[in-house]
Amino acid sequence: MSKAQAPAADKPKKKKLEAMKWSNAWKLHKEKYLMILPFAIIFICFTAIPVLVSIVMSFTNFNMLQTPDFVALDNYINLIVFDDIFLIAMKNTMLFALVTGPISYLMCFVFAWLINELPPLPRAFLTLVFYAPSISGNAFVIWKLIFSSDMYGYANAWLLNMGVIDSPILWFETAEYIMPILIIVQLWLSLGVSFLSFIAGLQSVDKTMYEAGAIDGIKNRWQELWYITLPAMKPQLMFGAVMQITSSLSVSNISTELAGFPSVDYAGHTILTHLNDYGSTRYEMGYASAIATVLFFIMIFANIVVQKILRRVGE
Amino acid sequence: MINPIKKFKQYLDHRKITRRNRSLGVDIALTVFLGAFGLFSILPLWLIIINAFKPLNEIFLFPPRFYVSNPTLDNFRDLFQIVGNSWVPFSRYIFNTFFITFLGTAGTVVFGSMAAYPLAKYKFPGSGAMSSIITYSLMFNGTVTAIPNYIIMSKLHLVDTYWAVVIPAIGSTLCLYLMKNNMVHIPTSLLESAKIDGSSEFGIYWKVVMPLAKPAWITAIILSFQSLWGATGGNFIYTEKLKPITYALSQIISAGIVRTGVSSAVNLIMLAVPIAVFVFSQSNVIETMASSGMKD
Known part of the structure; x- marks a missing residue:
């Protein structure tokens, strides 16, 4: 205690100034702080504190029943050195994110851009068509019927009918098919918030810029896109990237619903299914928190790197 | 024969004006x-x-x-039959979903917009930090905080109540972020003239900012509705009577292949609601977007 207070006592003036600054701020902006307060309380209790608790718990062996012991880095060492299944999950998640992240991002942009040139009615209709899968909740289970392993599954039926195969393919029972199918389904689901954000961004680009651009010698749609549209909607592009990265790293539901848990040879195993396994089946909360912490830092890191890259585009 | 060709040429000439650079x-x-x-x-x-x-x-x-x-309509008839036999009246599941969705959406929009307005339009001590915390919190999602969340909920005796689903939904930053970004574009001159007329900050928020930010909070309603409509309650609600409709319907589907038809009926119903909400609000958003074109 005394050690902690000693340096603070050296700067009572600074502390006092700091306190004055905040009390002044409170007096000046009381209403604003009060308006933020309800949200802030909920955010701190159910987002900020949980992140910190998760990090702290990852250094313990908490199991919900006994008092947690401090085990230092044991969980992380077990995770990275001894847990072979985690390494599979890691590899799958990275592969998955590296494929679906960029492709879904491009899809969101390209479709928003193409739709934007249409008259209002077809535009509204196509927006709905592309956006519908992402809001259809559990409707992706229809893919289970499409890739069903018997001859009544749509994919098998078409292939059989066209004579490509002569016996049904066991889609979700064959390790090498699982990942490609999950990627297709994720892409189907991925035209979500970013897509809407891009549509809104494109609509808010100042139309006179295009006229000015044409006078300045822009010859085709690609130049228009690169020199006018993209720079004008950079904020939406950054936002869309965050959304796509976060969602492509947090795949678990479609994997467990479609490929089952555990999937054949762990081919559909992701960091998040691994986390759910330890968190809600085995109740090894310390270990699960270590997984959650790793995932948390992967997400933040990936996002910050991509933000840095996107900021440079068009400069 | 000449007429269609002529017409097509006319169309091409017309295109040069309407579809410049295409x-x-x-x-x-x-x-x-x-x-x-x-x-x-x-x-x-x-x-x-x-x-x-x-x-x-x-x-x-x-x-x-x-x-x-x-x-x-056999599949629907079968569905209603199954639904009629469930030991918790099905209307209860429906009520649960509506209650959770309504409270969560209302909370998200009201608390979110109230916090978004000061952060969007003013600089004061702490505002910059708060804005960047909100941006960073978009970079991960609730899945990584589910375990501590459960522990905190159980300490507050909120597990197995509606609040365990509603409150974290209100704390989601996506809607706040979208509303904040939209409100930045509201002309400061409008806020200042309202202030000169003697409005309090809350009065400005309610009478000036909210009407102008209509597209933003409609978007917040859609997003919040969609995520809560599909909520199953997961580990947070385990009393059958408090479970939402998604959970009840997924139980019906899980009976397997004999219920393929029924499960499609279930999926169609679950699908129709968020899509209908979106169709309704999309036209609203486009309309408000078109009329809200402003240049500061």
Whole structure:
């Protein structure tokens, strides 16, 4: 205690100034702080504190029943050195994110851009068509019927009918098919918030810029896109990237619903299914928190790197 | 014969004005591309719709068809029969979902917009830090904080109540972020003139900011509605009477292959609601977007 207070006592003036600054701020902006307060309380209790608790718990062996012991880095060492299944999950998640992240991002942009040139009615209709899968909740289970392993599954039926195969393919029972199918389904689901954000961004680009651009010698749609549209909607592009990265790293539901848990040879195993396994089946909360912490830092890191890259585009 | 060709040439001349910087060939190629992906997007949903109206013998037909020969409401009839026999009255599940969705959406929009306005339009001590915390919190999602969240909820005795689902939904930053970004564009001069007229900050928020930020909070309503509508309650709600409709319906589907038709009916119902909400609000958003074009 005394050690902690000693340096603070050296700067009572600074502390006092700091306190004055905040009390002044409170007096000046009381209403604003009060308006933020309800949200802030909920955010701190159910987002900020949980992140910190998760990090702290990852250094313990908490199991919900006994008092947690401090085990230092044991969980992380077990995770990275001894847990072979985690390494599979890691590899799958990275592969998955590296494929679906960029492709879904491009899809969101390209479709928003193409739709934007249409008259209002077809535009509204196509927006709905592309956006519908992402809001259809559990409707992706229809893919289970499409890739069903018997001859009544749509994919098998078409292939059989066209004579490509002569016996049904066991889609979700064959390790090498699982990942490609999950990627297709994720892409189907991925035209979500970013897509809407891009549509809104494109609509808010100042139309006179295009006229000015044409006078300045822009010859085709690609130049228009690169020199006018993209720079004008950079904020939406950054936002869309965050959304796509976060969602492509947090795949678990479609994997467990479609490929089952555990999937054949762990081919559909992701960091998040691994986390759910330890968190809600085995109740090894310390270990699960270590997984959650790793995932948390992967997400933040990936996002910050991509933000840095996107900021440079068009400069 | 000359007439259509002439008309086409007229059209091409007209295009030069209306579709400046657009070549016809690329236009056609891109339309085909758009159509192809539109099909990819709509086909699975189409399968759900037709399966819901197929009699059982058509569901198991080889090769499967993309249309219904003898549409029937049998699947829906079966569904209502199953629903009628559940020991918790089905109306209770429906009420639970509506209650959770309503409270969560209302909370998100009210608390979110109230916090968004000061952060969007003013600089004060702490505002910068708060804004960047909100941006960073978009970079991860609730899945990584689920375990501590459960512990905190149980300490507050909120596990197994509606609040365990509602409160974290209100704390989601996506809607706040979107509303904040939209409110930045509200002209400061409008706020200042309201202040000169003697409005309090809250008065400005309610009378000036909210009407102008209508597209933003409609978007917040859609997003919040969509995520809560599909909520199953997961580990947070375990009393059968408090479970939402998604959970009850997923129990019906899980009975397996004999319920393929019924499960399509279930999926169609679950699908129709958020899509209807979006159709309704999309036109609203486009309308408000069009009328809210402002240049500061």
